[in-house]
Amino acid sequence: xxxxxxxxxxxxESYYGPIQAIRGVSLEVREGQLVTVLGANGAGKTTLxxxxxxxxxxxxxxxxxxxxxxxGNEPDRIVARGMVHVPEGREIFPLLTVxxxxxxxxxxxxDKAAINADEEMVYSYFPILKERMTQAAGTLxxxxxxxxxxxxxxxxxxxxxLLDEPSLGLSPLLTEEIFDIIRRLNTEQHVTMxxxxxxxxxxxxxxxxxxxxELGRIVMADExxxxxxxKDVQEFYLGISQDExxxxxxxxxxxxxxx
Amino acid sequence: xxxxxxxxxxxxxGCVYGLIALGFVLIYKATEAVNFAQGDFMMIxxxxxxGLTNADFMGLNFWLAVPxxxxxxxxxxxLFDWGVLRHMFGQSQVSIVIxxxxxxxxxxxxxxxIWSHEPVSLETPFAGQDLxxxxxxxxxxxxxxxxxxxxLTGSLFVFFSKTKLGVAMQAASQxxxxxxYMGIPVKRIQSLxxxxxxxxxxxxxxxxxxxxxIDPSSGLLGIKAFAAAAIxxxxxxxxxLVGGLIIGLVEPLSARFAPDGFAGIARIAPYAILLIxxxxxxxxxxxxxxxxxx
Ligand SMILES: Nc1ncnc2c1ncn2[C@@H]1O[C@H](COP(=O)(O)OP(=O)(O)OP(=O)(O)O)[C@@H](O)[C@H]1O
Ligand SMILES: [Mg+2]
Numbered sequence: 001x002x003x004x005x006x007x008x009x010x011x012x013e014s015y016y017g018p019i020q021a022i023r024g025v026s027l028e029v030r031e032g033q034l035v036t037v038l039g040a041n042g043a044g045k046t047t048l049x050x051x052x053x054x055x056x057x058x059x060x061x062x063x064x065x066x067x068x069x070x071x072g073n074e075p076d077r078i079v080a081r082g083m084v085h086v087p088e089g090r091e092i093f094p095l096l097t098v099x100x101x102x103x104x105x106x107x108x109x110x111d112k113a114a115i116n117a118d119e120e121m122v123y124s125y126f127p128i129l130k131e132r133m134t135q136a137a138g139t140l141x142x143x144x145x146x147x148x149x150x151x152x153x154x155x156x157x158x159x160x161x162l163l164d165e166p167s168l169g170l171s172p173l174l175t176e177e178i179f180d181i182i183r184r185l186n187t188e189q190h191v192t193m194x195x196x197x198x199x200x201x202x203x204x205x206x207x208x209x210x211x212x213x214e215l216g217r218i219v220m221a222d223e224x225x226x227x228x229x230x231k232d233v234q235e236f237y238l239g240i241s242q243d244e245x246x247x248x249x250x251x252x253x254x255x256x257x258x259x
Numbered sequence: 260x261x262x263x264x265x266x267x268x269x270x271x272x273g274c275v276y277g278l279i280a281l282g283f284v285l286i287y288k289a290t291e292a293v294n295f296a297q298g299d300f301m302m303i304x305x306x307x308x309x310g311l312t313n314a315d316f317m318g319l320n321f322w323l324a325v326p327x328x329x330x331x332x333x334x335x336x337x338l339f340d341w342g343v344l345r346h347m348f349g350q351s352q353v354s355i356v357i358x359x360x361x362x363x364x365x366x367x368x369x370x371x372x373i374w375s376h377e378p379v380s381l382e383t384p385f386a387g388q389d390l391x392x393x394x395x396x397x398x399x400x401x402x403x404x405x406x407x408x409x410x411l412t413g414s415l416f417v418f419f420s421k422t423k424l425g426v427a428m429q430a431a432s433q434x435x436x437x438x439x440y441m442g443i444p445v446k447r448i449q450s451l452x453x454x455x456x457x458x459x460x461x462x463x464x465x466x467x468x469x470x471x472x473i474d475p476s477s478g479l480l481g482i483k484a485f486a487a488a489a490i491x492x493x494x495x496x497x498x499x500l501v502g503g504l505i506i507g508l509v510e511p512l513s514a515r516f517a518p519d520g521f522a523g524i525a526r527i528a529p530y531a532i533l534l535i536x537x538x539x540x541x542x543x544x545x546x547x548x549x550x551x552x553x
Binding site for chain 2: 053055074075076077078079080084085086087091092093094095096100101103104105107108152153156
């Protein structure tokens with residue numbers, strides 16, 4: 001895999017007033033990859049995504065989207081360049097209909113025919129949204145709102161999508177379903193993904209590469225399978241204690257061979 | 260038969276209140292700020308049109324002056340948001356409110372300086388003409404006010420529900436952050452809402468001045484429109500219009516049917532209604548149960 005870097009972050013630092021939330025993060029997401037960033041509450045994952053997508057300005061460092069520096073740009077320019085951020089906690093437009101929410105995802109575009117085709121594409125991945133097209137988005141269930149947020153993001157025709165904790169507040173079954181769709185979007189629609197998660201098990205399952213964040217820094221970076229097998233990740237993020245390790249390893253392998 | 264005339268003239272007044280209230284609500288929904296100069300925008304809109312069309316001033320054709328006045332007021336609204344409010348980002352609501360109150364004073368002073376403090380009437384092609392249905396005599400100006408308000412409201416409805424920009428304005432007001440994430444230029448959208456509200460104020464002012472005289476303090480009418488917006492629920496566009504109509508109707512009716520010696524009741528009636536609505540439906544008649552995200 002010698003694909004080019006869609007996203008390249010170098011020595012990024014971000015602050016909330018005097019509080020430094022991102023302390024020199026560097027990472028890379030290559031064409032077609034599904035990269036995950038793991039970390040506990042408050043590790044700085046959301047802040048990292050906000051800084052990358054232009055919602056926050058960094059204090060230092062660079063963000064390169066397909067080779068062009070974009071740090072400090074406004075999100076409308078960044079979205080138009082092909083990067084979209086699906087925020088944490090869904091953040092839909094509650095009083096607009098599902099169809100209007102989807103349409104707003106394409107705000108920066110004007111290619112009518114392609115937009116219509118993409119609407120069909122989104123509805124083919126999330127048929128439930130098509131059924132609920134005329135319903136106010138605020139009346140959707142949590143899982144459906146997450147689907148809407150992802151579908152709306154797709155409407156920007158992104159080369160790379162930043163996903164912030166899509167599993168938040170969802171049942172294990174629905175999490176499984178949504179992650180399956182994320183994986184399919186990655187392989188079928190060629191959307192490069194950067195996925196932030198606390199749910200390390202599912203995230204490492206779909207991802208090809210992973211970073212682990214602690215207190216605003218990247219502390220580990222490796223192939224997803226390698227991370228999943230590492231003692232630290234198992235203990236702190238997968239909730240497998242050391243004496244259970246043997247069994248845990250086996251269980252992991254077992255799950256892997258199911259696929 | 261004068262009862263019908265009373266109703267029509269009340270509705271016509273109510274339309275003007277409703278349009279000013281609409282301006283309040285547009286800006287409140289989009290930016291969470293209350294523009295206390297909305298009434299003065301109305302007044303300036305009237306004076307701008309008057310300045311363009313009255314024979315004493317520029318003497319342009321009325322039908323040219325109206326759209327010009329709307330464009331000028333839209334530009335004024337846009338520039339105020341772009342040039343002043345945008346730099347206040349992150350300041351408390353109180354300072355923004357005070358700023359709009361100050362703007363009101365400036366506008367009143369400017370209008371007095373340019374067009375004098377004497378009441379003036381807008382010269383319209385339909386001034387003083389009547390329509391007769393059987394025994395009922397209705398002023399064309401009042402009919403025009405009602406028709407224009409219906410048409411304007413209809414166009415606004417189509418704009419907000421059918422155009423990309425209109426839906427984006429709604430989106431930005433429902434969830435500013437999400438709009439920002441989706442690449443909707445929220446700041447520009449807010450300036451455009453100010454522009455829209457300026458244009459609506461111009462229409463309100465033109466309608467107001469076509470029916471009677473206008474002077475620089477006419478903008479204080481905005482207080483009644485504010486009550487109208489609150490009656491309607493302050494977050495609802497149809498609510499603002501309905502609130503305006505309620506106040507417009509209650510004023511003449513309460514004056515008419517008040518017991519002898521209580522004719523002054525008409526002046527407090529709007530606020531009495533506001534009080535009653537706020538007690539029984541604190542969110543206004545058209546309150547939407549939706550929490551806004553910042
Ligand atoms: N608006 C804010 N103002 C001040 N500090 C903030 C703000 N948002 C986040 N922080 C702080 O920045 C740090 C990183 O927060 P961030 O939201 O990026 O964490 P996270 O990894 O996304 O956590 P979670 O998994 O809970 O979503 C935390 O210490 C948090 O308290
Ligand atoms: Mg977070």
